Amino acid sequence: MPGRSRIVWPVIVLAALVSGLLAWHMAFGGLMTRLDQSLILSRHALTLEIERFRYLPAVAGEDARIRAALQIPEDRGAITAANSYLETLVQTSGATHLYLLNREGVTIAASNWNLPESFIGEDYSFRPYFKDALAQGSGAFYAIGVTTKLPGYFLSARVILSDGTQGVVVVKIDLSPLQETWSRAEQDTVVTDADGVIFLASDPDWLYRPLTSLSGEVLARLDRQQTYSGADIGAAVPLMQGALGLIRGKNNRMSASRLAVFGQGWQVLAATPVVPAAGIAGLGAALGGLVAAMGLGLAKIRRQRRALLELERHQSAMLERRVAERTAALNHEVEARRKTEAELRAAQESLIQSEKMAALGRMSTAIVHEISQPLAAMEATLLTAVMLAEAPAPEATARIETARGLVRRMQRTTKRLKSFAQKEATATEPVDLLSVIEEAMEVVHPRAKAAGIMPKLLPVPVSCKVQAGRVRLEQVLVNLLVNALDAVEGRVGAQVEVSLELSPDEARIIVADNGPGIAPEVRERVAEPFFTTKSKSEGLGLGLAISTEIIASFGGQIDLDPHEGGGLCAIVRLPRPKPEER
Structure with missing residues (x-):
């Protein structure tokens, strides 16, 4: 007995360890699956929000009022007309701001021309979206506004006049509603730029924090472009923790998964606490140990009761005979029910067919009306065709074709009736x-x-x-x-x-x-x-x-x-x- 006791505890510990590992694997796998699904939905929502404004700058750049303001910027009437047009376009499209830059990057018309934070006269030549639009025809850039101090996504398109004058139309989109939607979900969701800086997040504490430490060159470029004006990116604590995909949560560690967005290096990350998975693993370990202990206990009980089995064999044999007899009776009852159900189905199909044929008989009056009318019209048409055939009359052919059409109509009617009367379903x-x-x-x-x-x-x-x-x-x-x-x-x-x-x-x-x-x-x-x-x-x-x-x-x-x-x-x-x- 002491030897058996020394074996019991290692078995229980081993069972608990294996069960805990299996529970952790299953729980963590389900957690990552939900993260991936959440990522796909978040990326789709972000893409839809941006794509519906993708062509707005190019379309606005084709308007005559915008082109007139770009060609004659000193004409106050042209500038006023462009301002009114941009203001109306923002109100109807749902964009945040819409403005026009000249070749030097200075704003000459804007949708907020009559507000204190108007863009009129502001120089945005340092912005990448302006440089990319002049060089490539279009640009895109996420940043905090240097004038409004509000973040947004900027889409730009180049405007070229017939005399070679160039300008850039820019639309600013507010993506903050996505953050409010994500904050109501169970997983934390963030979007990072190509440098790994978070600019959209369900948790406000994560905004404008890098995933990993940034180099001095990257920090200098962000400062030069004023990408995150007012935010101290260099002093922010990186969010990622090691190479295991774990990030810092508020009270615990979290696991993250990511997907790429667009072609400019953006990534969508979703994170969720790993504590629930660890709790499931602990529960699995406890359950595994309990099951092992119960198994060992049952084995012990079985050994103790082995001596009593010989006395119970006779009763077991008698019970088996009774079970076999009852099973045979149940099989007979099941077979009888199957036959009854088959007979009921056959009677139901016969009743349906009988109802269809009865309905066909009751439709006889409508059938006679459907056929007699074409016959009467055909008789009159053929009589007219015969009368016209005695003299040159081009209408004779048309009359005969009409009669043929009426005959085909009767054929279709009888074909439908024949199809309705058939018992089998017509092929499709x-x-x-x-x-x-x-x-x-x-x-x-x-x-x-x-x-x-x-x-x-x-x-x-x-x-x-x-x-x-x-x-x-x-x-x-x-x-x-x-x-x-x-x-x-x-x-x-x-x-x-x-x-x-x-x-x-x-x-x-x-x-x-x-x-x-x-x-x-x-x-x-x-x-x-x-x-x-x-x-x-x-x-x-x-x-x-x-x-x-x-x-x-x-x-x-x-x-x-x-x-x-x-x-x-x-x-x-x-x-x-x-x-x-x-």
């Missing part, structure tokens, strides 16, 4: 939405012409393809168009508009009218079979029910929303293929 294919919309509008053209209301297809910048059935999708659009025409027929100023809107995930076909709309109390029932707000002679109440089923088979849905100007918007939503599937 990539379908161009714009062509389907145009074909549906051609189908309802006679109905629209009779009503005196021509549906209007709003301009579509670009079409797209979705996975659907072309004929069935056209049937849905025809049904929605006919419903819209019925709703606005006889109304003053009646309008029916069709539009196509695209988003990354779905395509929306919108049929909008300015009719009476649908009462809220019946809106939830309009898609029910045989429910209709029309008279029994006008409809069977199956159009929206069938259309909803068709769109659902394509993975989409139909929404009926009120129109802003009165009326109804019928929105067909269809999923778009993923980029890799397109």
